[in-house]
Amino acid sequence: xxxxxxxxxSRRAKANTGSAIRALLKLTEQPExxxxxxxxxxxxxxxxxxxxxxxxxxxxEHGAAVLxxxxxxxxxxxxxxxxxxxxxxxxQLTAENVLITSGSQQALDLLGKVFIDSGDKVIxxxxxxxxxxxxxxxxxxxxxxxxxxxxGLDPAQLAPLFAQDPKFLYCVPNFQNPTGVTMxxxxxxxxxxxxxxxxxxxxxxxxYGSLRFEEDALPSLLALADPDDLGVIQLSTISKTLAPGxxxxxxxxxxxxxSRVALAxxxxxxxxxxxxxxxxxxxxxxxxxxHHLPSIVARYRERxxxxxxALNEHFPASTSWTHPTGGMFVWVTLPAEVDATELLxxxxxxxxxxxxxxPFHPDGSGRNTMRLNFSNASPERIATGIAxxxxxxxxx
Amino acid sequence: xxxxxxxxxSRRAKANTGSAIRALLKLTEQPExxxxxxxxxxxxxxxxxxxxxxxxxxxxEHGAAVLxxxxxxxxxxxxxxxxxxxxxxxxQLTAENVLITSGSQQALDLLGKVFIDSGDKVIxxxxxxxxxxxxxxxxxxxxxxxxxxxxGLDPAQLAPLFAQDPKFLYCVPNFQNPTGVTMxxxxxxxxxxxxxxxxxxxxxxxxYGSLRFEEDALPSLLALADPDDLGVIQLSTISKTLAPGxxxxxxxxxxxxxSRVALAxxxxxxxxxxxxxxxxxxxxxxxxxxHHLPSIVARYRERxxxxxxALNEHFPASTSWTHPTGGMFVWVTLPAEVDATELLxxxxxxxxxxxxxxPFHPDGSGRNTMRLNFSNASPERIATGIAxxxxxxxxx
Numbered sequence: 001x002x003x004x005x006x007x008x009x010s011r012r013a014k015a016n017t018g019s020a021i022r023a024l025l026k027l028t029e030q031p032e033x034x035x036x037x038x039x040x041x042x043x044x045x046x047x048x049x050x051x052x053x054x055x056x057x058x059x060x061e062h063g064a065a066v067l068x069x070x071x072x073x074x075x076x077x078x079x080x081x082x083x084x085x086x087x088x089x090x091x092q093l094t095a096e097n098v099l100i101t102s103g104s105q106q107a108l109d110l111l112g113k114v115f116i117d118s119g120d121k122v123i124x125x126x127x128x129x130x131x132x133x134x135x136x137x138x139x140x141x142x143x144x145x146x147x148x149x150x151x152g153l154d155p156a157q158l159a160p161l162f163a164q165d166p167k168f169l170y171c172v173p174n175f176q177n178p179t180g181v182t183m184x185x186x187x188x189x190x191x192x193x194x195x196x197x198x199x200x201x202x203x204x205x206x207x208y209g210s211l212r213f214e215e216d217a218l219p220s221l222l223a224l225a226d227p228d229d230l231g232v233i234q235l236s237t238i239s240k241t242l243a244p245g246x247x248x249x250x251x252x253x254x255x256x257x258x259s260r261v262a263l264a265x266x267x268x269x270x271x272x273x274x275x276x277x278x279x280x281x282x283x284x285x286x287x288x289x290x291h292h293l294p295s296i297v298a299r300y301r302e303r304x305x306x307x308x309x310a311l312n313e314h315f316p317a318s319t320s321w322t323h324p325t326g327g328m329f330v331w332v333t334l335p336a337e338v339d340a341t342e343l344l345x346x347x348x349x350x351x352x353x354x355x356x357x358x359p360f361h362p363d364g365s366g367r368n369t370m371r372l373n374f375s376n377a378s379p380e381r382i383a384t385g386i387a388x389x390x391x392x393x394x395x396x
Numbered sequence: 397x398x399x400x401x402x403x404x405x406s407r408r409a410k411a412n413t414g415s416a417i418r419a420l421l422k423l424t425e426q427p428e429x430x431x432x433x434x435x436x437x438x439x440x441x442x443x444x445x446x447x448x449x450x451x452x453x454x455x456x457e458h459g460a461a462v463l464x465x466x467x468x469x470x471x472x473x474x475x476x477x478x479x480x481x482x483x484x485x486x487x488q489l490t491a492e493n494v495l496i497t498s499g500s501q502q503a504l505d506l507l508g509k510v511f512i513d514s515g516d517k518v519i520x521x522x523x524x525x526x527x528x529x530x531x532x533x534x535x536x537x538x539x540x541x542x543x544x545x546x547x548g549l550d551p552a553q554l555a556p557l558f559a560q561d562p563k564f565l566y567c568v569p570n571f572q573n574p575t576g577v578t579m580x581x582x583x584x585x586x587x588x589x590x591x592x593x594x595x596x597x598x599x600x601x602x603x604y605g606s607l608r609f610e611e612d613a614l615p616s617l618l619a620l621a622d623p624d625d626l627g628v629i630q631l632s633t634i635s636k637t638l639a640p641g642x643x644x645x646x647x648x649x650x651x652x653x654x655s656r657v658a659l660a661x662x663x664x665x666x667x668x669x670x671x672x673x674x675x676x677x678x679x680x681x682x683x684x685x686x687h688h689l690p691s692i693v694a695r696y697r698e699r700x701x702x703x704x705x706a707l708n709e710h711f712p713a714s715t716s717w718t719h720p721t722g723g724m725f726v727w728v729t730l731p732a733e734v735d736a737t738e739l740l741x742x743x744x745x746x747x748x749x750x751x752x753x754x755p756f757h758p759d760g761s762g763r764n765t766m767r768l769n770f771s772n773a774s775p776e777r778i779a780t781g782i783a784x785x786x787x788x789x790x791x792x
Contacts, residue, residue: 004595005653008563010535013510016659040465048459055451055671063444067639069436102498102643106665113534114409118514134663138509139406167404199400231400243463245670247498257401263412267530269502273669274641275451 012138034385037353039177039328040376042303045296046243050288051279058278066278072266073258074100074250075277081284082250086220086234091227096255099262102272104207104237104249106265108135111203111233111251113264115167116141123161123169125153127331127360127369129177129205132170143362150322152176152183155190162194168201168233173221175208175327178360178371182325185218192224195231205235207249208327210293213301215325222252230254238280240328241289241296246276300328303374303382310383314390321372328375331357334368338396341367346396352388408534430781433749435573435724436772438699441692442639446684447675454674462674468662469654470496470646471673477680478646482616482630487623492651495658498668500603500633500645502661504531507599507629507647509660511563512537519557519565521549523727523756523765525573525601528566539758546718548572548579551586558590564597564629569617571604571723574756574767578721581614588620591627601631603645604723606689609697611721618648626650634676636724637689642672696724699770699778706779710786717768724771727753730764734792737763742792748784 006014058066073079079095087093101107108131116122116139124132126145133143144161146153146169153171171191173183183191195202204221225232230253237249251261265271283289307330311321321332334340340356347353357369374382402410454462469475475491483489497503504527512518512535520528522541529539540557542549542565549567567587569579579587591598600617621628626649633645647657661667679685703726707717717728730736736752743749753765770778 005597005650005656008511008597009656010509010511010513010516012513013656013660016663018655018659038465043460043464046460046463048455048463051463051671052452052455052459055455056448059444059448059451063448064439064442065641067442067444067447067641068439069434069635069640102665102669105663109664113406115404115406117406117408120406131663131666138660138663201401201404239465244465245461245463247665247667247669254401259414260401260405260409263414264409264534267412267501267527267534268505269498269643269665270527271643273498273643273672275447276669276671 012140016137033351034377034381035353036372036385037355038373038376041240042299042375045299047292054279054282058282066274070271070274072262072271074272075281078277078281081281086252088223091223097252097258099251099258100272100277101249101251102269103239103247104235105131107235107249107251108132110261110264112136112139114260121164121166123166124362125171126362127178127357127366128362129172130360133362145363150181152181152187155187155194158194162198168203170203172205174206175324178329179331180322180324180327180329188221188224192221196226201231201233203233207237207240210241211297211300212326213297241293242283246280248276248280300375303379306379306382307374307386310386314387328373330372330374332370332372336368338368340370343396347389347392350388350392352385408536412533429747430773430777431749432768432781433751434772435769437636438695438771441695443688450675450678454678462670466667466670468658468667470668471677474673474677477677482648484619487619493648493654495647495654496668496673497645497647498665499643500631501527503631503645503647504528506657506660508532508535510656517560517562519562520758521567522758523574523753523762525568526756529758541759546577548577548583551583551590554590558594564599566599568601570602571720574725575727576718576720576723576725584617584620588617592622597627597629599629603633603636606637607693607696608722609693637685638679642676644672644676696771699775702775702778703770703782706782710783724769726768726770728766728768732764734764736766739792743785743788746784746788748781
C-alpha cells in the first residue's frame with residue numbers, strides 16, 4: 001500500500017504538509033526549557049476541584065441525558081445561558097442564535113465548510129490567527145490581507161478588498177492573537193457600517209475578551225450591529241476562562257445561519273460532548289466562572305507586566321513590541337534584516353522558544369516578527385526567558 | 397443581511413438542505429409515542445456511577461493535564477491501549493497506528509477531508525450508513541454503489557467499480573447499519589485480497605462489533621490484511637459499549653496515514669476532549685468496559701428476539717426482514733409498490749416511527765425498505781411498536 005497513499009490524498013491533504021516550526025518546538029519539552037511559544041492557559045488557574053464537583057453533580061442529576069447522544073445544536077440550557085449573557089436591551093438573543101461547538105477551532109472549521117468553495121476569497125487581518133488559516137486552507141480559501149496597526153484592523157483600507165466579492169471578513173477585535181492589539185471603538189463602528197453597507201458577514205472571534213487587564217470593555221461588533229438584520233457572527237469559548245481540555249465553544253449568529261451550521265456539524269461530529277457541555281453550563285449558571293475570572297485576570301496581568309519590563313531591560317532599541325491591555329500575547333517587531341525563524345534556532349540553543357510571526361501573515365510578509373506568550377509560564381520563567389531571548393538576539 | 401446569506405453559502409451548504417424525515421421524526425417526542433427510528437443505545441445501560449467515579453479519579457490524579465490543551469493525535473495512554481487491544485501475534489500495532497477522534501462520526505469527516513476532492517469516487521455498500529454519506533457529501537464525493545445481500549457486500553460484483561479509480565471502499569462488516577447483516581469470512585478474505593491487488597484502501601467501520609449475540613467473532617478486515625503493508629483503516633468508538641455523550645472514537649491505520657489525518661484534525665477541532673479521553677482510558681484500563689459489556693449484549697439480544705417474534709406475528713407474508721446476530725438494527729423489505737416514506741406518515745398516526753430505507757441508498761433505490769432499531773426501547777414497547785406498525789402496514 002505504501003506508495004499508493006500519497007496519490008490518493010485530496011489536494012488539501014497534499015498541500016498541508018505540517019509545520020517545520022511545530023517540529024522544532026517539539027524539541028522544547030525538557031523542564032529547564034522555557035517556552036513562550038504556545039498559547040496555553042496557566043494550569044494553576046484550572047479549578048480542578050470545582051470541575052470535579054460539577055461533573056459529579058450533572059452525572060448524578062441528569063446522568064442518562066448527559067451520556068446519551070444529544071442535539072447537534074448543543075445542550076439547550078447552555079445555549080440559553082450564552083444567549084442571555086450577550087443579550088442587551090437592544091439585542092435580544094435566544095437559544096436559536098447559538099450553536100455549541102467542540103472548541104472554538106471547530107467554529108472556524110464549520111464556517112469554512114458552510115461558506116468556502118475552492119478559490120473563494122475571505123478577508124483576514126494581517127497578521128491573523130494562524131489556526132483560522134489552517135482551518136480554511138482545507139476548503140482552499142484565497143486570503144485577502146487587511147492591514148492593521150496598533151489601533152487594530154484599519155477599515156479605511158478595506159475598499160479594494162471588499163470590491164473582490166469576498167465571502168466574509170474575519171477579525172479578532174480584543175487582544176488579538178497574535179499581536180495582542182485591540183481594535184478601537186471608532187474602527188469597530190466603521191467596520192460594522194462597512195459590513196452592513198456591503199452586506200458582508202463579519203466573523204468576530206472573541207476568545208480573549210474576558211481577559212481584560214485595564215479600562216472598560218469596548219462594545220463588540222455584535223453589539224454595534226443592527227439587531228434586526230444581524231450581519232455579525234461572534235465566536236467564543238470557555239478555553240481561556242475555565243479549561244481548554246473541556247472542548248466547548250460557540251457560534252452566535254442569526255437563526256438562519258445557525259441552522260445551516262448545524263447541518264454541517266451533524267456530518268462533522270454529530271454533537272459536542274454532552275458531559276463537557278453540562279459541566280460548563282453548571283459552572284456558568286452557578287456563577288462560578290464569573291467569580292473565578294478575576295483570579296485569572298490578576299495572574300495574567302502580572303505576567304504581562306513582567307514580560308514588558310523584561311523586554312525593556314533585555315531587548316535592543318532596534319526592536320519594538322505591542323502593549324496589550326489583555327489576552328495572552330505580546331508581538332515583537334525585529335529589525336527588518338532579522339529572520340525570526342533563524343533566530344528561533346539560536347534561541348532554542350539558549351533554552352527559550354517563541355513562535356516566528358511569518359506564518360501568521362496570509363501574504364507571506366512578517367519574517368522579522370515574533371509572538372510571545374505570557375499566560376503559561378511563571379513570572380520568574382518569563383523574566384529568565386526574555387533575558388535568554390535578548391542574549392540570543394544580541395549574538396545573532 | 398437576510399437575503400445575502402444564501403448567496404454566500406458554499407455549494408455543499410446549499411446542497412445540504414436537511415432531511416424532511418428528520419423534521420417528521422421531531423413529532424415523535426411525546427412519551428406515549430414509540431420510536432424505533434433512532435440509533436440510540438439503551439440509557440439503562442449507561443454506567444453512570446462508574447463514569448462519575450472515573451471523572452473524579454482522573455481529575456484528582458491528573459487534573460492539570462486533563463484540563464489543558466492536549467495532543468491532536470489523542471491521549472497517549474488511550475492510543476496505546478487501543479493499539480494493544482487490536483494487536484495480535486501477526487499484527488503488532490502501537491500508538492502511532494491510532495488517532496483518537498471526537499466520536500466515530502469525526503473519523504468519517506476527517507477521512508473525507510484527507511481523501512476526497514470534489515467529484516472523487518468512493519465505493520460504499522448499498523445500502524450504507526447514512527451519516528457516512530452526509531460526511532462525504534460535504535467534500536462532494538461521487539458514490540459507487542456496491543451490491544450486498546444477506547452475506548454482506550459481494551466482492552464478486554466489485555470489478556466494474558474498482559475500474560473507476562475510486563479513492564477508497566467503505567463498509568461496515570459487523571451487524572451493518574442499516575441492515576444488521578454481517579459479512580461472511582469468505583467474502584472478507586476476498587475483499588481484503590481485492591483491496592491489496594488494486595492498492596485500494598478499505599475503510600472498515602466497526603462500531604457494533606462488540607455487540608455480538610451468538611457465535612464467535614469473525615476476523616476483522618484489519619486482521620486479515622498484510623501486516624507489513626496495511627491497506628485497511630479501521631474505525632471504532634465507545635459510543636455503543638460505554639456512552640455516546642462522551643465523544644470518543646478512533647482511527648487505526650498505518651502511521652503515515654495517521655500523521656496526515658492528525659494534520660487535518662488540527663485545523664478541525666485541535667483535539668478531542670481530554671477529560672472524556674481520560675475517563676474512557678480509565679474505564680478500559682481497569683477492565684470495567686469488558687466487565688460491563690455482557691449486560692449490554694444480554695439486554696440487546698432479548699430486544700432483538702422480541703422484535704423478530706413481533707415481526708413474525710404482525711407483519712404480512714409479503715414482507716421480509718434480516719436476522720441480525722448482533723448490533724442494533726433489523727432491516728425490513730416491503731412489497732415493491734409500498735413507499736416507506738408514505739408509510740411513515742401513516743405509522744406516526746398509529747404512534748410508532750421508523751426510518752425509511754431510501755436515504756441509505758447512494759443510488760436512490762430502496763424506497764420499499766425500512767430500518768428498525770431494537771436497542772433503545774424496552775421489550776414491551778418494541779412489541780407494541782411492531783404491532784402498531786403491522787396495523788399501519790395492513791391499512792396502508
